[in-house]
Amino acid sequence: MTELLTAAQMRAIEQAAIANGEVTGLELMERAGRGVVEAIFAEWPELRAGTFRAVVLCGPGNNGGDGFVVARLLKEWGWGVEVFLYGDAEKLPPDARVNYERWRGMGEVGWIRAADFNRADVVVDAIFGIGLSRGFEIPAALNHEYHHFLRDGLWWTGETRPPYIVAIDITSELDADSGRRLETSQEWGGEMGAHLTVTFHAPKVGHYLDSAPAAGGRLRVVDLGIDVPELDSWDERQVRQRQIVQRVERPEWNIWGPSLTKRNPEPSAPAHKFSHGHALVLSGPPGHGGAGRLAARGALRIGAGLVTVGCPPEAVAENAARLDAVMLRGVADGEVLARVLEDRRINALCLGPGLGMGEREAGLVAAALGLAECPPPPTPPHKGEGGRDDLPTRGTDASGGLPLPLVGRGQGRGARAVVLDADALTMLSRSPELFDALHKTCVLTPHAGEFARLFPDIAAKLEAPAVRGPAYSKVDATREAAARAGCVVLFKGPDTVIAAPDGRCAINSAHYDRAAPWLATAGSGDVLAGFIAGLLARGFAPFDAACTAAWLHVECARSFGPGLIAEDLPEELPKVFRALGV
Ligand SMILES: NC(=O)C1=CN([C@@H]2O[C@H](COP(=O)(O)OP(=O)(O)OC[C@H]3O[C@@H](n4cnc5c(N)ncnc54)[C@H](O)[C@@H]3O)[C@@H](O)[C@H]2O)[C@@H](O)CC1
Numbered sequence: 001m002t003e004l005l006t007a008a009q010m011r012a013i014e015q016a017a018i019a020n021g022e023v024t025g026l027e028l029m030e031r032a033g034r035g036v037v038e039a040i041f042a043e044w045p046e047l048r049a050g051t052f053r054a055v056v057l058c059g060p061g062n063n064g065g066d067g068f069v070v071a072r073l074l075k076e077w078g079w080g081v082e083v084f085l086y087g088d089a090e091k092l093p094p095d096a097r098v099n100y101e102r103w104r105g106m107g108e109v110g111w112i113r114a115a116d117f118n119r120a121d122v123v124v125d126a127i128f129g130i131g132l133s134r135g136f137e138i139p140a141a142l143n144h145e146y147h148h149f150l151r152d153g154l155w156w157t158g159e160t161r162p163p164y165i166v167a168i169d170i171t172s173e174l175d176a177d178s179g180r181r182l183e184t185s186q187e188w189g190g191e192m193g194a195h196l197t198v199t200f201h202a203p204k205v206g207h208y209l210d211s212a213p214a215a216g217g218r219l220r221v222v223d224l225g226i227d228v229p230e231l232d233s234w235d236e237r238q239v240r241q242r243q244i245v246q247r248v249e250r251p252e253w254n255i256w257g258p259s260l261t262k263r264n265p266e267p268s269a270p271a272h273k274f275s276h277g278h279a280l281v282l283s284g285p286p287g288h289g290g291a292g293r294l295a296a297r298g299a300l301r302i303g304a305g306l307v308t309v310g311c312p313p314e315a316v317a318e319n320a321a322r323l324d325a326v327m328l329r330g331v332a333d334g335e336v337l338a339r340v341l342e343d344r345r346i347n348a349l350c351l352g353p354g355l356g357m358g359e360r361e362a363g364l365v366a367a368a369l370g371l372a373e374c375p376p377p378p379t380p381p382h383k384g385e386g387g388r389d390d391l392p393t394r395g396t397d398a399s400g401g402l403p404l405p406l407v408g409r410g411q412g413r414g415a416r417a418v419v420l421d422a423d424a425l426t427m428l429s430r431s432p433e434l435f436d437a438l439h440k441t442c443v444l445t446p447h448a449g450e451f452a453r454l455f456p457d458i459a460a461k462l463e464a465p466a467v468r469g470p471a472y473s474k475v476d477a478t479r480e481a482a483a484r485a486g487c488v489v490l491f492k493g494p495d496t497v498i499a500a501p502d503g504r505c506a507i508n509s510a511h512y513d514r515a516a517p518w519l520a521t522a523g524s525g526d527v528l529a530g531f532i533a534g535l536l537a538r539g540f541a542p543f544d545a546a547c548t549a550a551w552l553h554v555e556c557a558r559s560f561g562p563g564l565i566a567e568d569l570p571e572e573l574p575k576v577f578r579a580l581g582v
């Protein structure tokens with residue numbers, strides 16, 4: 001995983017490096033400007049040779065300072081360069097002022113409203129970086145053509161091709177922590193953006209959230225050569241884990257944690273299907289079983305040893321006709337589920353996809369969360385049992401027919417791992433009793449609408465206009481939701497955020513080189529819920545299961561490509577696993 005930084009964290013790293021004498025602010029600015037020029041040439045190698053024209057828009061702070069460095073270096077490279085300033089040269093901070101003066105030795109600085117992009121090959125946006133604290137009125141010069149350059153040159157009135165736009169650190173309108181545009185009262189709502197964003201040391205959290213990925217084009221990170229000291233103690237590392245936001249990446253397996261490879265957990269004993277867990281997916285009435293079957297298929301493909309669909313007895317025939325490797329049993333209501341769960345080998349549940357929201361389903365959620373009591377075994381066989389299932393009705397659990405222990409927030413023996421998605425989330429939002437029963441081995445997987453139903457006050461904060469930076473972000477919202485729910489929350493989207501109640505947080509991005517817009521297809525969320533349940537069954541901790549499943553979900557979509565439908569996602573997993581060397 002890569003650590004993403006907030007603006008404050010980046011500033012602290014920079015200031016520590018300056019304070020300990022490792023580097024000066026001026027040298028950092030020089031490295032930053034040089035890095036931007038190298039990134040431009042790496043992105044468009046044809047610009048390396050020949051004479052081109054750049055327009056550099058500098059702002060009132062150190063982002064503007066970087067812009068002056070870029071202007072000087074491009075001019076030294078032989079380019080024609082014009083520089084325009086937004087702000088007052090007299091008020092530039094010291095390092096930016098030095099670079100302003102250096103540039104003034106080579107060329108003019110115009111007023112930003114006079115900027116003219118005609119015949120420009122590259123426009124450099126160095127107006128604001130991580131220091132943007134409130135919205136700014138986009139100068140009229142940027143008003144008309146600028147944002148259309150980004151739309152394939154639409155409305156471009158210049159004589160040659162429209163210029164490439166390069167944002168230094170981040171597109172100037174955007175808040176670096178939330179990726180949101182900071183609003184102004186300006187009536188014309190132009191949208192700045194870039195073909196290439198060049199940031200420093202590490203990506204910022206905001207690069208992966210909200211408007212930033214679509215606005216920023218491609219993202220390159222320039223190494224400033226700053227050494228960040230390793231944390232010595234385990235405690236310090238734990239604290240840091242809770243403060244930073246990570247970007248989910250290709251999973252790295254270690255010998256201690258569970259692996260995607262089906263390893264024998266006890267080297268001396270033979271492995272069998274129960275070694276890899278048993279996931280139970282509860283599904284809905286006849287005609288609504290597709291979503292549950294998709295989730296089940298996902299859980300099985302990702303490696304759960306056994307997967308069972310638990311459906312209403314009247315849906316057994318339909319499901320039996322559609323399932324082979326996935327097992328099936330009738331689960332009429334919460335009482336039946338409580339008894340089924342006496343079998344402690346069933347270690348992960350998935351509720352929500354196509355479940356429905358009636359009395360039966362509310363009872364199932366209650367039982368899954370340990371709220372339902374297990375009735376004495378019925379004779380003759382209970383009304384809800386049926387289907388084909390090789391599991392004993394009664395588990396070997398010592399509790400026998402006694403009520404299952406009431407499981408509070410992560411307490412009690414055997415609080416099962418439970419994924420709650422779709423209809424189950426809506427039921428949680430309607431029932432404080434169910435919500436209060438969530439515990440630390442639960443995973444909630446809301447999309448934006450479900451999130452707003454579950455956490456209306458948090459969603460309202462996220463939807464309120466972003467006026468000041470740092471603005472309230474999807475990361476803030478998901479962390480707050482996870483702390484309130486007492487469990488892992490995976491807030492879906494192309495910028496999926498996963499947070500644990502202890503503050504750990506990660507973003508699984510389907511942007512930049514991982515963009516897979518075809519993943520927005522009916523049933524894809526059901527498969528994700530199944531992936532998580534399957535990994536939970538395999539013994540993954542809830543946060544790791546959610547991050548790994550989300551990453552694999554996008555990877556399956558990328559591997560399959562356009563034309564993908566939800567059924568393809570589980571079937572693509574073997575190919576993805578092979579590519580990973582699993
Ligand atoms: N932090 C680092 O490690 C480095 C930072 N560098 C550059 O420095 C940038 C940060 O510089 P600054 O902290 O000076 O911040 P910016 O240059 O982003 O913003 C300048 C200042 O403008 C003011 N401001 C904020 N919003 C405004 C608005 N709407 N209207 C008018 N003024 C507004 C603020 O006082 C802010 O500090 C980075 O984005 C990066 O480009 C690089 O030079 C090298 C290393």
Ligand SMILES: [K+]
Binds near residue numbers: 171
């Ligand atoms: K910028």
